[in-house]
Amino acid sequence: MILRSRRIWQFSVLVTSLFLPLYPILAEPEALNPVKAFYGYEDLLRMAEDKIVQETPAKAFDFLIKAKELNPDPDYRYYNLQAQAHMKLGQVFDGIHAYEESIKRKKDQLDLVLFVADFYEKEKKPRESLYYTKFYLEQKPKAKYRLYLAAILSRQLGLETDYESYMQILENDKTFDSEKEALQTSLLKNIKNRKWKEADDLSLRYLVYFPREEGMYETLILARRGRNSELLEQAYIWTATVFLKETRYFTRYGVYLQEKERYLEALSLFRRGFYNLLKYDPNSDAKEILFLVRQSYANLGKDRDTLAIDSLVKDFQNQKNLTATELENHMSTYRKNREYLLFCIYWFSTRDTDKTNEYRKRLRERDLEFEESEFLRVMGPFAALPQEL
Structure with missing residues (x-):
């Protein structure tokens, strides 16, 4: 009786061992994603970059999606590639938001910080532009042009104390005070001789040293109007901001906008x-x-x-x-x-x-x-x- 039971047990073990290799075959197969199976996060980022370089940015998103599946909290490079793809597709605001995400993850991308700040200034969004301008100044506190922009943007938001603070920093630098008259003479000479680019460059260079000197703004406007610069409107905005209580600069800026319908x-x-x-x-x-x-x-x-x-x-x-x-x-x-x-x-x-x-x-x-x-x-x-x- 014992011998018979032992034979039955041995037979059952034999049958089980024969069918065990078949279980994975008989089970429902899991869908295999060849991209995820053969490529890692780094590979997918490189492939997305290749698509952007090859002027097929829409296809880059396929690889970026897979990259995020592998790394749900991607690094700054992922967001930079996402931004570049959006930009090439003309989806500018989506691109800017992606760049903002990138900056959150890597704060020392200073060129990118300036790009976002300048974008928002051009879009007449002073609050957002000031945020990134201040972000830049935290890392580059002596950047004069950015100190000047911080002053302009602060005043546009009604932050008069901040405006005065930034202006005082700029005006405390007396480096070119002794050259002020010679500078104004040179500017007027360039305007008279229709050397618009020279007058524009000179005005912009020294404006940060004389940020409340009315003549600097007059020559900047004349120079940019003379060369038909796309930055003429910026000059009108700066002038109206600094001389906020004047009527004539708002009038001149308004006439410019009328010309543009x-x-x-x-x-x-x-x-x-x-x-x-x-x-x-x-x-x-x-x-x-x-x-x-x-x-x-x-x-x-x-x-x-x-x-x-x-x-x-x-x-x-x-x-x-x-x-x-x-x-x-x-x-x-x-x-x-x-x-x-x-x-x-x-x-x-x-x-x-x-x-x-x-x-x-x-x-x-x-x-x-x-x-x-x-x-x-x-x-x-x-x-x-x-x-x-």
Whole structure:
């Protein structure tokens, strides 16, 4: 009996051993990914780079996806390749975001930091540009041009203390003070002789040493206009920023935008010019700035606002003899016109506090209503600054 049981056990072991090699064959096979099976993370990055170099960036993403599957937290090189692929496909903002991810992982990529900072400055996004400019200055605190840009961007965001701090750092360097007159003579000579590039280069080089010298900005604008430079708008923006309380530089920048048929942006500049006029220079002649505001409304097809400015010009000229009843009657006709509301705030500010506050409230309500259609909060480099009296 024992012998029989032993034979049965031996037979069962034999049968089991014969069929064991068949189990992997009979089981459901796992899908094999040849890319993952034969290539590692480094290989996949190299293959993605090859596709970008070969001008087939869309195919690079296939290898980048596989690379991230192997390494769910990829290093800076992965994001640089992703950015390059996006850029070549014209997906600029996706590319910039990828570069930002790369910078987070490797902070000493200073050329890349400047590239992102300059991109955001060109896009008129001062907050983002200032972030990366400051990031650069943490590693290169004596970079004069970047100190200057940090000052410009700070003021555009209303950070006046930071603006003054950066300007003081620049102005404390007296290296070229003794050459100031000779420099200005040289600049004017270049302008007179139409040597636009020389004047542009010279203005830009020394601007950081004389950041509040008006003549430096005048020659920079003239030089860039003379050579039809794509950086002319940047010169207008810098000038309007440094001389923020002036009206004429907003007017000149706005006229430039009109020439480019960017009428809504031009309107935003002329509006700030009118605001500056009421706040800082109320005795000046408002005819020119209001004419340009009117022209912008006409170009935008805003007929009612165009008529409003015609009426406002008369009220502005007659403001000493104007009565509250007359002004409010005119205002009720054009109750949504921004310039009329500003003028009412200005006119009542020395006559009736309650009326002043009422029109301030109406201006806020009006801006809220037109915020999207007029891009009030995102239009241009000065959108973050207040325009209420």
